[in-house]
Amino acid sequence: MGGMASLSFLDLSRNNLSGGLPPSFAGMSKMKELYLSRNRLSGTIPPNWPDLTVLYLHYNSFTGTIPTEIGEAKKLRRLSLLSNNLTGMIPAEISGLPGLQMLHLGQSCLTGPIAPSLGNLTQLVILVLSFNNLTGMVPAEIGSLTALQGLDLISNQLEDLHYLSLASNNFVGTVPSFASFPLSFCQLTSLDILDLSSNQLSGQLPSCIWDLQDLKFMDLSNNALSGDVLASANSNLSLESLHLANNRFTGGFPSIIQYLKMLSVLDLGNNFSGAIPSWIGSRLPLLRFLRLRSNMFNGSIPLQLLQLSHLQLLDLASNDFEGHIPRGLTNLTSMIQPQTEFNMRSTMHHQILYLETYEFQEAIALMIGIDLSGNSISGEIPTELTNLQGLRFLNLSRNHLSGTIPANIGDLKLLESLDLSWNELSGHIPSGISELVSLSSLNLSNNMLSGEIPTGNQLQTLADPSIYSNNFGLCGFPLSISCLNGSSIQTLDRSKEFEGIYVFYSIIAGVVFGLWLWFGSLVFFAPWRISFFYYTIGS
Structure with missing residues (x-):
């Protein structure tokens, strides 16, 4: 051979x-x-x-x-x-x-x-x-x-298996073990990091997954996991970062989370319903990043969230929240002072893996922010919100907010993105908004704002008129409507136009009322109606 x-x-x-x-x-x-x-x-x-x-x-x-x-x-x-x-x-x-x-x-x-x-x-x-x-x-x-x-x-x-990442593959089956992977994750007791995100895993998440006492980071997002998130008898969990977003879970806010006292990052996007439990403020004292967007959470935004003094990212967008924005935002002390690079690195640990997959590609730069967009929140914007001077982005769009934009909005010196569109805000745009020297994205459209748009500094670089559209009382750059003595010529013209329209519609209303009175009498009074009928026939 x-x-x-x-x-x-x-x-x-x-x-x-x-x-x-x-x-x-x-x-x-x-x-x-x-x-x-x-x-x-x-x-x-x-x-x-x-x-x-x-x-x-x-x-x-x-x-x-x-x-x-x-x-x-x-x-x-x-x-x-x-x-x-x-x-x-x-x-x-x-x-x-x-x-x-x-x-x-x-x-x-x-x-x-x-x-x-x-x-x-x-x-x-x-x-x-x-x-x-x-x-x-x-x-x-x-x-x-x-x-x-x-x-x-x-x-x-x-000795140990500390890190296991099988993300972004085509694994199918259920957890704790699935096709092509012979191990049960529940047996990997020394794991620090488990990343199974962006696969095709399905079925219910077993309660034994919470028995991994050394686990610090777990990402199961972007799969097809379903059912309730089962609890475990183990209450001594050291998990710091948990990501369950974009699955098919049912039920309310998972009760197991109240035992994750070391939790710093929580991402439950696009899964759950019901109310946010009141224990969230007391049971998760170290929470820094809270992302609950695109769920069906309802009720008011719980006041207990204000107990989370370490919170840097609050994302409650696209839910069914109603009521007012809670007062007492100054309790969120980590949003008051800007975070230095050293502080961010020292507190991120496993969160850096989260940030690399977070849907905001600018998440590392925009480390501190609030997103309450796409709800049914009403009332005024609390003035103490402008005390959160570490904010990098603020999105309150697509709600039912009324009143004026806080006069001290310019105190948010680090703000890079501001979106207040699709609300019912009125009054002038505060002149202090021109002090937002870091602003690169602005949207105030679809409100009831009026007066001259402030100018100067960074605002002059925001030349897209659509960011002010559907505010019929605004004038000035970048709109094509000029202002006269600080007020809108268009506003004056519109006042005359509205006056003429008012007279016109008053006449129409009088005619309609007269006809309604006449024909209404025919409808409700039978003798008149019969007489009118015979009179018409006789004619």
């Missing part, structure tokens, strides 16, 4: 072949696919296979170490040495196989740590290292294997 130098494909699997591979096999230099699995072959694995793309030697009795020369088979795509008696370490040379898609090294006697260089195998789809004697920590570089669909590390002596 070794003399068949041109042989490129050989399949002798599933026989009862025994003994070692003859040395003459080294002469098969053109061999591309070699299948010798499920035999009783023994001895060592030949070192040189330069053109090999597939090597299946699983379920045999090979001994010795994995030859380091395997790293010279640059065309290798699939390597399976599963269930042999191999010893020694996984050679680092394997990481030099750029096209490797499958690596089965399970059920042997391999020892030593998992080489961080395995993270270089960017084409790897299946990695099986189970049932060995591997030691040390699972390298974080494994998380760089973005094409990975199957990972099996069970039954080793690994």
Whole structure:
């Protein structure tokens, strides 16, 4: 056989072949696919296979170490040495196989740590290292294997599996385990970070997921998980960042969250209904980022939110909230002072992973903000809101807010985005708005504002007239309506126009009233109606 130098494909699997591979096999230099699995072959694995793309030697009795020369088979795509008696370490040379898609090294006697260089195998789809004697920590570089669909590390002596990210794949099935992934996540008790976001996972989230006491970051967003979020008897959870957005969960605000006392980031977007529980202020004292947008939460915005003194992002957009904006916003002390870069980094920890996937691409820059848009909130904008001088963005659009824009709006020196559109605000635009020197996005359209638009500083760069549209009393730049003595010429013209229209409609109303009085009499008084009928017939 070794003399068949041109042989490129050989399949002798599933026989009862025994003994070692003859040395003459080294002469098969053109061999591309070699299948010798499920035999009783023994001895060592030949070192040189330069053109090999597939090597299946699983379920045999090979001994010795994995030859380091395997790293010279640059065309290798699939390597399976599963269930042999191999010893020694996984050679680092394997990481030099750029096209490797499958690596089965399970059920042997391999020892030593998992080489961080395995993270270089960017084409790897299946990695099986189970049932060995591997030691040390699972390298974080494994998380760089973005094409990975199957990972099996069970039954080793690994100290910890701290980080597991399988995000943005096409995994299907249910949690805690699913197709192509043989582990149960509930058994990975040393996990710090679990990211299964942007897959196709479905079914109910099991309560055992909350028993991972070391877990700090969990992202299950953008899947098809459904049902209620079940609670757990474990009340000693250390989770700091939780993301369940964009699933198909039902029911109200998950009760398990009240036990996550270390929680800093909470994202429940596009899932739940009901009211926000009153315990949110007392049970989550460290909360910094609260994102509940695009749910069906209703009722008033709970006053208990004002107990969250560390809160930097409050996003309640696109819900069914009503009532007024709560008074006492100055209790949100983390929104009063701007956050320095050092402070942000020291408090972000695992949140940085969240920020990289947050729908606002500017989230790192716009670290502090309030979004209450798309609700049914009424009343005036509280004046103490202008005390939150650390705000980077403020969105109160698409509500039923009335009254005037707070006169001290210019105190929000760091504000970069302001949206008050689609409300019922009236009066003048405060001149202090021109003091917002960082403003890059403004929308005051679809209100009842009047008077001259303030000018100066950053406002002069906002030249799109649509940001003031449908405010019929406004004049000045960037509108094409000029102002006279601080008031709108158009306003004067419109006053005359409205006066004429008033007279016109008054005449019409008089005529209509007269006709209604006459014909109404015919309708309600039968004798008149009968007389009018005979009179008409007689005529």
